[in-house]
Amino acid sequence: MYRLNDKIKNLVPYEPISGTYAIRLDANECPDNLPDDVRAQLCERLKEIDFNRYPDPLATRLVGSFAEYYGVDPSFVTAGNGSDELIFLIESAFLEKGDKMLVVSPDFSMYRFYSSICEVECETFYKDEDLEIDVDALIAKINAENIKLVLFSNPCNPTGKGITRSEAEKLVGSVDALVILDEAYMDFWTESVLDRIAEFSNLIIFRTASKLVGSAALRLGFAVANPTITRAIQAVKSPYNVNSVSQAFGEIIFRQKDYLKNRQKTIVRNKELLYNGLVRIAEAQDGVTVYSSVANFVFVKTGCSRQIWEFLKDRSIVVRLMGENLRITAGTEAEVNAVLDALNEFFEVTR
Numbered sequence: 001m002y003r004l005n006d007k008i009k010n011l012v013p014y015e016p017i018s019g020t021y022a023i024r025l026d027a028n029e030c031p032d033n034l035p036d037d038v039r040a041q042l043c044e045r046l047k048e049i050d051f052n053r054y055p056d057p058l059a060t061r062l063v064g065s066f067a068e069y070y071g072v073d074p075s076f077v078t079a080g081n082g083s084d085e086l087i088f089l090i091e092s093a094f095l096e097k098g099d100k101m102l103v104v105s106p107d108f109s110m111y112r113f114y115s116s117i118c119e120v121e122c123e124t125f126y127k128d129e130d131l132e133i134d135v136d137a138l139i140a141k142i143n144a145e146n147i148k149l150v151l152f153s154n155p156c157n158p159t160g161k162g163i164t165r166s167e168a169e170k171l172v173g174s175v176d177a178l179v180i181l182d183e184a185y186m187d188f189w190t191e192s193v194l195d196r197i198a199e200f201s202n203l204i205i206f207r208t209a210s211k212l213v214g215s216a217a218l219r220l221g222f223a224v225a226n227p228t229i230t231r232a233i234q235a236v237k238s239p240y241n242v243n244s245v246s247q248a249f250g251e252i253i254f255r256q257k258d259y260l261k262n263r264q265k266t267i268v269r270n271k272e273l274l275y276n277g278l279v280r281i282a283e284a285q286d287g288v289t290v291y292s293s294v295a296n297f298v299f300v301k302t303g304c305s306r307q308i309w310e311f312l313k314d315r316s317i318v319v320r321l322m323g324e325n326l327r328i329t330a331g332t333e334a335e336v337n338a339v340l341d342a343l344n345e346f347f348e349v350t351r
């Protein structure tokens with residue numbers, strides 16, 4: 001009789017929240033679908049796809065469009081089936097048995113999850129009480145513990161905080177470990193180190209089309225690194241990892257520069273609206289802490305997060321419950337006002 005091994009026998013498949021809700025503020029997605037004129041271009045492009053052929057293994061046209069949008073050299077870019085694929089791929093390929101990697105806490109849980117599948121040791125660096133990273137202490141730990149790979153999100157999911165560009169450069173320049181900065185939310189902030197990528201032998205930056213670019217459905221992630229690392233990533237990835245439809249659509253979407261710029265402004269404005277509304281609630285309510293955010297969501301600590309989560313869900317609004325915390329995505333202006341109204345109602349009811 002076949003038995004599953006210990007590392008997988010108790011795992012359960014990832015289950016996003018089920019059901020239909022009027023307002024979805026739980027997954028840090030872009031609140032709006034792509035506009036009609038862009039979708040019309042995608043429909044036209046669909047007609048040109050050779051469905052009988054395998055996709056371009058290097059996603060050349062997609063990578064070209066991505067690289068132009070971000071002002072990077074296309075020879076530094078690898079496309080993935082979402083950043084999720086790239087996280088798993090790079091952890092499994094760039095680490096050997098016995099190597100140690102490091103994650104920070106709190107952070108995106110998939111980094112550690114994949115390390116357990118890869119059977120590598122995973123150390124943890126804890127953020128301070130304000131959820132900030134002490135970069136000097138992080139550097140010291142990486143060097144003292146002979147860490148081979150360090151991976152964290154900047155800005156951070158779930159805290160919404162980030163380290164500055166100069167702190168990131170200091171970190172990468174002070175360690176021999178491979179540093180992966182997951183800049184999934186950097187489209188909402190200004191501290192990217194993408195333009196410094198050529199200067200470091202030990203840096204990979206992840207970007208995604210799932211957040212600002214509003215294309216989570218296409219599953220498009222990108223690893224940006226120097227040519228030595230890029231060649232290695234391309235050698236270990238599965239040959240046809242990004243399907244032809246996503247390649248073709250992504251190529252068009254990254255060309256919508258004005259549209260993406262305007263949407264960035266709107267989302268940041270709605271994040272500020274959400275943050276300011278939450279701060280007003282926290283001022284009137286003991287035990288509620290709201291963390292400043294440079295991403296498209298706000299992290300809140302309360303003594304009653306589960307009750308709030310249930311209360312919102314009963315009103316067809318879903319946010320992310322994380323232990324005693326809530327992570328609330330900045331939706332449209334109307335969605336942000338709706339969640340703030342519901343929260344005000346909750347605290348009036350329970351006061």
Ligand code: PMP
Nearest residue numbers: 082083084153157184208210221
């Ligand atoms: N990195 C971070 C920090 C994320 O929050 C997410 C999605 N929630 C991902 C990566 C995954 O992105 P993708 O959709 O490109 O797989």
